[in-house]
Amino acid sequence: MKPLLLALCLLSPAALACTTHHLPLSGTVTVPSCSPAQDPTGCVPAGSTVYAYTQAVPDRDTVLTIALQASPWRMYDAQMRILSVEDVAAAARPQLVGKVQRVELLGSWTGVSPAPGTPSLASRVSTALGGVPVSGEDGFLWLAQNGTRRTTRQAFTLREGDGPYFLPRGADVLVALAAGWPAFVQARIPADDPDLLMRAAAGIDVFFLCPDKALAGFEDAAAKGSAIAAYNAALMRLERGHGGDRAAALLLLERGAALGDARSRERLAREQAAN
Known part of the structure; x- marks a missing residue:
């Protein structure tokens, strides 16, 4: 089935800024980035890239794929409104017909327990769906242009600049950074822009953890x-x-x-x- 869309040089010291010792974070990852002013045709915004790459995720009749932004603790829709486990389960239930046998959450950290003894988001959604198998991602999610995916578990993320996330056309996109970049400029957001302040707060959750x-x-x-x-x-x-x-x-x-x-x-x- 086509993905069900419910979402959509700096040092990011996640491990030092927060209590994340229980998460498997280590090392540093460099994110390819670019400037649209310098390369207006080859430099593309991360947000639209995430959407385009999600559309390229292979379509399987037996799997319902739900694409969203997420931290180990919670999930978000495209407006960065928190989605409860029941919200996600309610969106999935009408789709669990025919050949569908399982659900996959296409969101960072959805398959990882956020603390000892606490089930992952995927496990919680499975319980809410009465035991339907639900899988999640085991770290920060990256999508490739052909819809394939990989994860990383870096404690530090390097990229150029601190504004909106742009990447070279065709490069892999770090999904959490596509939504999380406003967190880098939170201190400079004016008080009369509450929506961007809200998005910065969400970025602190999904990217800085x-x-x-x-x-x-x-x-x-x-x-x-x-x-x-x-x-x-x-x-x-x-x-x-x-x-x-x-x-x-x-x-x-x-x-x-x-x-x-x-x-x-x-x-x-x-x-x-x-x-």
């Missing part, structure tokens, strides 16, 4: 007007479940609802009904 810093970034973006950031921060707090998290999550959902976000309003109603 820093969930606590991502939560702080989402809450900052929510305060500045991002409804998706408010929703994301609320879900992270509800999942974490520390003292005061539920009360804070409800306030964040109220913030998202006040900003016109239907998903925040729906989740707020659910949480209030369950109280």
Whole structure:
């Protein structure tokens, strides 16, 4: 089956910036990059490249492929809104007909346990689907032009520049960096651009692998007007479940609802009904 799309010189010190000792990170990887100003025809944006390469993933009748951005802890849609395990399972269920025998999550780290005793995202989606086999990726996902894939587990990532991610036409694309590059410029994002602040916070999660810093970034973006950031921060707090998290999550959902976000309003109603 065609992939079901639910997504879509710097040193990135993931291992030093966050508590990632339980993840298999080591070494350094250099990402091929380029400048569209210097090569306007041979230099292409990473976001559209990820989409094009995903379309080239081999189509198999027995496999449902779900393409998304992900960290070891959570999954995101194309707007960088957090997708719960049940969200992903609900999207998959109608497709599990005919010859489909299993699901694969085409997203970084979806096949890796984020902590001892904690199942991977793929395992959790499998449980939500009643035991349907679900596989995930075992590190940072790279896609090639022909749709083939590989993973790396680098602690450090090198590339030129700190702005949007561009790559030479035909080069492999590092999927997490395609969404994660705003994290590099978070400190320079103006307060009147809450959407980019929200995307920077998501990048801290999917590329820098820093969930606590991502939560702080989402809450900052929510305060500045991002409804998706408010929703994301609320879900992270509800999942974490520390003292005061539920009360804070409800306030964040109220913030998202006040900003016109239907998903925040729906989740707020659910949480209030369950109280």
